[in-house]
Amino acid sequence: MAASTPPSWTTGTVPNSFAALPAGRLGTLGGQLMRLLNRAQQREIAQLLGPLDGLDVLEVGPGPGVLLGMLARTARHVTGVEPSREMRALAIRAHAGAIAAHRLDVRAGDAAATGLPDAAVDLVVSVNTVAIWPDLDAGVAELRRVLRPDGRLVLSWHGGERPARTARALVLREELLHRIEDALRARFRDVRRTLTRRCTVFEARDTAG
Ligand SMILES: C[S@@+](CC[C@H](N)C(=O)[O-])C[C@H]1O[C@@H](n2cnc3c(N)ncnc32)[C@H](O)[C@@H]1O
Known part of the structure; x- marks a missing residue:
């Protein structure tokens, strides 16, 4: 590194x-393990997001790309922005068909520098990355910038009603969860925290919905 x-x-x-x-x-091995260990979380998030027909979607930090594939089933277009070369390689290999069909694209970048133009997408989603970002406010500001005015930001981290045993040590203390909410409230009118079985999820948008 x-x-x-x-x-x-x-x-x-x-x-x-x-x-x-x-x-x-080691990172490639980690990505292969993540694909298995975090799959249930990606399913919960895909279910929470619901159908994405006609939407342009950005996933930040997709890792090996499990959720990318679920998003691409219904979205108009999905972009994955991922800082790790090894994770981009795994995601590109997993989704060669969708990439060739121009329904999916995986590129270098991170939460604070996605490389997308202003108001480019309807939905931004990121699973198990927010606590890793170097600068929370810079990440939220960038994701707000690339969202369309009625867009939705969904950030998920290990937690939920019954965190997986392998993820319990990663659950964030309440003070840090509050800091995520505060950073979102500084840029969005409507911020909600919900729990799925294994995920603590923050949803932010400018219009109630
Ligand atoms: C724990 S993995 C999670 C991968 C996948 N989302 C999942 O839930 O299985 C964290 C991912 O976030 C990426 N990442 C690290 N720093 C990041 C940043 N500043 N912005 C966006 N993604 C980042 C890593 O490269 C890695 O793919």
Whole structure:
């Protein structure tokens, strides 16, 4: 991992190269494990999002791309923005058909620098990345920028009603969950926190819905 990788806002330490910001062979192995261990969470989030017919969607930090595939089933177009070269490679390999059909695209970037133009998408979703970002406010500001005026931002982190045993150590304390809500409230009118079985989910939009 590059020595210049900034620390995350939750821990003050540089993200590990296994699962947080996967790099090298260990990162590829981490991505393959994530594909299995986090699949149930991606299903819960896909269900919470509902049908995405006609929508342009951005997923931030898709890792190996499990949720990308679920989103692409109904969305008009899905973009995955992912800082890890190894994760981009796994996601591209998993979705070669949808990429060739121009329904999906995976590119380099991160939460604070997606590379998308203003008001480009109807929905931004990110699962298990928000606590890893170096700068919470910079990430929220960027995701607000790329959303259309009536768009929806959905951020999910390990938690929920019954966190998986493997994820219990990652559950965020209440003070950090409040900081996520505060950062969202600074930029969106309507912010809600909900729990699925394994995920703590923040939904933000400008219009009640
Ligand atoms: C724990 S993995 C989660 C992957 C996938 N979303 C899942 O739930 O299985 C964290 C992912 O976030 C990406 N990531 C790390 N820092 C990021 C940042 N600042 N912005 C966006 N994504 C980031 C990592 O490269 C990795 O793919």
